[in-house]
Amino acid sequence: MSRLARRSCWSLHFKNLHHSLIKTTSSFSTDSTHHPSPPPIRVELTEYAGRGVFASRRIGAGELIHTAKPAVAHPSLSMIHTVCYSCLRKLPNRHSTDDMSFCCIQCEQLSKKKADWSSFNEYCRLQGLKYPLLVKRLACQVISGAVTYDILDVLQPEILSSDQISRMKKEAALLRSTFEDSDFESEKMAFLTEEWYAGVLARIRINAFRIELAIGSYEDLLSSAAALVEAESAVGNAVYVLPSLYNHDCDPNVNILWIENADAKIKALRDIEEGEELRICYIDASMDYGARQRILHQGFGFQCNCPRCVSKD
Numbered sequence: 219m220s221r222l223a224r225r226s227c228w229s230l231h232f233k234n235l236h237h238s239l240i241k242t243t244s245s246f247s248t249d250s251t252h253h254p255s256p257p258p259i260r261v262e263l264t265e266y267a268g269r270g271v272f273a274s275r276r277i278g279a280g281e282l283i284h285t286a287k288p289a290v291a292h293p294s295l296s297m298i299h300t301v302c303y304s305c306l307r308k309l310p311n312r313h314s315t316d317d318m319s320f321c322c323i324q325c326e327q328l329s330k331k332k333a334d335w336s337s338f339n340e341y342c343r344l345q346g347l348k349y350p351l352l353v354k355r356l357a358c359q360v361i362s363g364a365v366t367y368d369i370l371d372v373l374q375p376e377i378l379s380s381d382q383i384s385r386m387k388k389e390a391a392l393l394r395s396t397f398e399d400s401d402f403e404s405e406k407m408a409f410l411t412e413e414w415y416a417g418v419l420a421r422i423r424i425n426a427f428r429i430e431l432a433i434g435s436y437e438d439l440l441s442s443a444a445a446l447v448e449a450e451s452a453v454g455n456a457v458y459v460l461p462s463l464y465n466h467d468c469d470p471n472v473n474i475l476w477i478e479n480a481d482a483k484i485k486a487l488r489d490i491e492e493g494e495e496l497r498i499c500y501i502d503a504s505m506d507y508g509a510r511q512r513i514l515h516q517g518f519g520f521q522c523n524c525p526r527c528v529s530k531d
């Protein structure tokens with residue numbers, strides 16, 4: 219296939235992908251008559267990093283570009299008694315001892331049939347793992363019919379080593395046996411194979427966001443200071459579809475923030491021209507050039523060639 223033909227094939231693919239992503243994964247701010255306005259973005263192929271998100275019109279500094287609901291979210295284990303198990307909102311009653319507490323009936327309904335997750339959670343706690351918790355949560359959502367088993371297939375996967383794959387096989391078996399012990403119907407678990415587990419985890423490892431809620435009150439400020447002392451300031455982790463298509467820049471023009479729960483808000487940090495790529499920063503941009511390159515290479519497998527890195531700033 220010629221380069222041009224391949225490109226137009228991709229263009230068609232991305233046009234369809236763009237429409238389905240916009241329709242299915244994001245909720246957008248509405249105007250006063252409650253007509254949802256489409257976000258000013260389009261998904262296109264970049265020259266350097268697969269897909270990326272581009273401005274479809276001029277966007278002003280501070281503008282809310284779009285919001286997005288997570289495909290899957292899970293609280294940090296150290297926060298499991300203090301935030302909603304579904305949406306990661308802080309709970310008014312911070313003394314819950316239940317491993318699944320909810321902020322409202324709608325969130326509770328997303329976890330109707332419960333299993334005993336103590337062994338799986340303990341395994342993750344001992345190994346210092348956070349992403350298998352997202353796979354567990356996704357499997358629950360698939361079983362309950364809230365999402366399809368292939369919801370994350372559209373995301374870029376990490377290339378896994380054979381060591382990682384054999385560890386994942388053990389985790390997949392532990393996950394499956396927890397469902398079996400809790401009498402989940404076996405037909406509903408047919409999707410839960412070692413391959414499914416490894417494929418989902420490979421995508422989560424590249425695309426998960428660590429959720430830190432914006433400080434809303436003096437009380438939040440105190441609890442966040444306490445969490446920092448305990449080395450855990452994130453309320454949890456989540457994976458989104460559309461936000462996962464934003465590429466990285468060490469001097470980004472947009473950022474993602476969370477105000478009260480795991481719903482992501484994507485905002486412009488400065489004026490952006492039509493056609494400009496929208497890029498977020500995956501890491502702490504205050505680190506020096508060498509540390510940024512090392513972390514991006516180890517965590518995401520790429521060498522950053524953003525203007526800041528090219529000038530070794």
Ligand SMILES: C[S@@+](CC[C@H](N)C(=O)[O-])C[C@H]1O[C@@H](n2cnc3c(N)ncnc32)[C@H](O)[C@@H]1O
Pocket residue numbers: 266267268269270373374424425462463464465466467518519520521522523524
């Ligand atoms: C979260 S995904 C971003 C969307 C991705 N481009 C896609 O097509 O799905 C992260 C991956 O995009 C690529 N990427 C993102 N920012 C990049 C950059 N500044 N330079 C090179 N590759 C980048 C890397 O392969 C990285 O692992």
